Amino acid sequence: MLVTTHTMIAATVAIKTGNPWIYIPFAGADHFLFDAFPHFGGKKVGKNFKLFTVIDAIVGISLFLILVHYTKFSVVILFFVCFLAGWPDLVMLYQKLTDTKRLPKFKAFHSGIQKYETPAGIIFELGIVLFCLLLIFV
Numbered sequence: 001m002l003v004t005t006h007t008m009i010a011a012t013v014a015i016k017t018g019n020p021w022i023y024i025p026f027a028g029a030d031h032f033l034f035d036a037f038p039h040f041g042g043k044k045v046g047k048n049f050k051l052f053t054v055i056d057a058i059v060g061i062s063l064f065l066i067l068v069h070y071t072k073f074s075v076v077i078l079f080f081v082c083f084l085a086g087w088p089d090l091v092m093l094y095q096k097l098t099d100t101k102r103l104p105k106f107k108a109f110h111s112g113i114q115k116y117e118t119p120a121g122i123i124f125e126l127g128i129v130l131f132c133l134l135l136i137f138v
C-alpha cells in the first residue's frame with residue numbers, strides 16, 4: 001500500500017478522535033493491518049517502483065501540509081502519527097535502494113502480508129484517501 005494511504009488513514013483517526021490512547025496504537029497497527037488489504041502494487045508496478053515512490057512522496061507530503069494548514073492539529077503529533085504508520089515502507093525503500101540483506105525476517109514478513117497487490121488496487125487506495133478527506137473536511 002502507498003505510504004500516502006497509510007498516513008492518511010492514521011492522520012484521519014488522529015484528527016477525528018483527538019484521543020492519543022486511540023490514535024497512537026492505531027497508527028502503530030495501521031501499516032500491518034492495511035497492507036493485508038487489496039492495494040496498489042504487483043510486478044507491473046514494481047518495474048516503475050522509483051517513479052511511483054516519487055509520486056507517492058509528493059502526494060503524501062502535499063496532503064500532510066494541507067492537513068497541517070487546515071486542521072490546526074499539532075504538526076509534531078501529526079508527523080509522529082504519520083511516521084508511525086509509514087515507517088515499514090521507509091525500511092523497505094532503504095532495503096530496495098541499497099540492496100541490503102539486513103533485516104531479512106522483517107522483509108519476509110512485510111512482503112508476506114501483501115498478498116493482494118494489483119495495479120487495480122489504486123482504485124481502492126484512491127477511494128480510501130478520498131473517504132479520509134471527506135471525513136476530515138466535510
Ligand SMILES: [Zn+2]
Binds near residue numbers: 001031035088110
Ligand atoms: Zn508496507
